[in-house]
Amino acid sequence: MTVSSMTGFARVDGAADGFGWTWELRSVNGKGLDVRLRLNGGFERLEAKVRDAVSKRFKRGNMGVTLNVTRSGDNNAYSVNRELLSELIQIAEEFDNTSSLSAGTIADLMNVRGVLEAYEPQEDEATRDANDAAVLASLNEAIDQMAAHRAEEGEKLDAMLRGHVDNIEATVTRAENCESARADAIKDRLKRQVEELMDAGKFDPERLHQEAAILATKADIREEIDRLKAHISAARDMLTKGGAIGRKLDFLCQEFNREANTLCSKANDIELTNCGMELKVIIDQLREQVQNVE
Numbered sequence: 001m002t003v004s005s006m007t008g009f010a011r012v013d014g015a016a017d018g019f020g021w022t023w024e025l026r027s028v029n030g031k032g033l034d035v036r037l038r039l040n041g042g043f044e045r046l047e048a049k050v051r052d053a054v055s056k057r058f059k060r061g062n063m064g065v066t067l068n069v070t071r072s073g074d075n076n077a078y079s080v081n082r083e084l085l086s087e088l089i090q091i092a093e094e095f096d097n098t099s100s101l102s103a104g105t106i107a108d109l110m111n112v113r114g115v116l117e118a119y120e121p122q123e124d125e126a127t128r129d130a131n132d133a134a135v136l137a138s139l140n141e142a143i144d145q146m147a148a149h150r151a152e153e154g155e156k157l158d159a160m161l162r163g164h165v166d167n168i169e170a171t172v173t174r175a176e177n178c179e180s181a182r183a184d185a186i187k188d189r190l191k192r193q194v195e196e197l198m199d200a201g202k203f204d205p206e207r208l209h210q211e212a213a214i215l216a217t218k219a220d221i222r223e224e225i226d227r228l229k230a231h232i233s234a235a236r237d238m239l240t241k242g243g244a245i246g247r248k249l250d251f252l253c254q255e256f257n258r259e260a261n262t263l264c265s266k267a268n269d270i271e272l273t274n275c276g277m278e279l280k281v282i283i284d285q286l287r288e289q290v291q292n293v294e
Helices: 044-057 082-098 106-110 125-176 183-200 205-219 222-241 246-266 270-290
Strands: 008-016 019-028 033-039 061-071 077-080 116-119
Touching (some): 246 270
Antiparallel strands (some): 008 019, 019 061, 077 116
8 A cells, every 4th residue: 555645636527318417526634534515416315425435435634525417408397387377468468458569479478487487307216326326436436536646646745754754764873873972972971070070079979879870861862762763663664554644653753753852852962962953853844744644
């Protein structure tokens, strides 16, 4: 499976006897799957089936699904309001007898609102089922098109995400190789500081040894480096497996950020501090792109 974006678009046209339709699907980022439907032309009855079809293919994203239906004029039937037409004829005849002006023809009277009305003939059950099946079949085409578009965007995302992970790894390696992060460097620095304190006054050697051990532990960044390396490996595994990994990657970014904050708090020279700050910037860039992943 590949990484899939939550951004996509699809449009599919279809036609059957007497009418045509267009499916339009638009998808943007979302925390979960939110499907909003706009169905017309008497196909509101398909809402449950449409939601089911979409939810089977997608896990996340705010998706708008629109069905526009157009019917040909030849498909309409007409009814005549004979009672209203008779009244209009009677009134026309009265004016015809009392005025030199023409009272009009039947065709003129047919144009009066309410006399002639168009309506759509009722479909039998077999016709309705056939039309529903045709419309839903083209919905599946639109869903396939949407999935392909999201996968195409996902390929671009995958490249960017892997690039950010590579940058994180390079920065972690730099932090690991910092002179001040080495165990012997920490030991020498603490030893020097302890000697300065001993020269400055009287201290309890045992208590001073305990405090030095605590400071040494706080200055050691090996645990943070190991956890960052584990997170890097986990991120690459997720990208390789693909699928709906957006939520997992977002959580992993939080873990990355937590370790970067700890690294910054333990930094004892400018080089390590710069590595920690750079790491936070790259993690923010990674998390920004993760928001687009399904």
